[in-house]
Amino acid sequence: MSISLVYEILLNLFNKFKDFSKFFIVNPNTGEKIEINDNILKNQKLIGENVTQNINIVNINILPEQIPEESNSRKKELLKDIEKEVDKKKGALNFKKDNKFLTKHLSPQKKELVKNIKKVLKWDEEKISALFYALRICDLEDDQRCSGAQELYNKINKSKKKDLIKKMYNFARSGYLEGFLFKHIFEPLKFTNEDMDELLKFFPEAIWINEDMIPYNVILELKKRLELKINNVIIYARGNNNIATLHNALILLENEWKNITSPTKSYMISNHEKYMICTTNAEKVALELQTLSPYKEMNKD
């Protein structure tokens, strides 16, 4: 659908229903509305400039009518015309105003990443959809559009697929996706769609602390990884509550070190990093599997 076709559809609707409704072009970035009038429509270019990128949002504000019967038939006529004018895959009738940000492009880098994951790792549509959302939040956060990111996050929280999206977000935010593609070159079965089904249930290399976890849960997660002899594990915490859980988990871990009486395998901190994601504090702790002896523990500093 080209701008001129958008213009043609708008022109038809505007001319037919301008006595009955006000028409606005909505800027999807700012929500700013520009009322369409005869003058604006005379200059086709102006519409092309005001619609951002390729998304043309038209708000039709139906004026209060004096005669309800007449209004009802005009409303039906308007809907019929919209249905007639806009074919499948060319347009939509939107009910939730915040849907429009879903139509936005991902940044070129993220878009390339999705394309590669689709092509190389062959993730199914459900995962790709979730990834799309996750990367959109990352884009908003990277652009410091924190309220937009929060708004989308809140929306995702109501989605039926919120768990999958949050897991994808964790992978995306922590930079694992690029690693999946890279490692796949050397291990062709790794990180494919089927492999991801397993990794989404349990990801050995990292632990993301969430609000439902207590410090002991973190220790249990580490023990699972210890049994699997995973050499390096990173724990991520975002937000003050989760960071407190992380700190308390580290205290529990240190207490375990203190209580060893014979050489024991355990995780030692190799790096502790503090950073910000938008306006939120975040921390990550890299742990390395080591054999601790009571002697080493006493001299661990």
Added chain:
Amino acid sequence: MKDLLIFEIDGMDKKEILEGLGFLIDENGYLYRDGKPILSKIDNTKVKVEDVEMIVPGSLEVLSDPIEVSDYFSDLE
């Protein structure tokens, strides 16, 4: 991505728009077309008026989940 035209209508409620487009709505708010319930593509459950996020005119495809909406737009790329 191709150019898209998205309509938003103020001054008509969602139920009125859906009925105007030919959907039948039962007393519990579930949507039907041609006597068949509208099902969500995500989990195959019946779609209620309040679930509807977008309608694709022409096909009258109902998008009832943010993921479906996202899918719809990413399919257009």
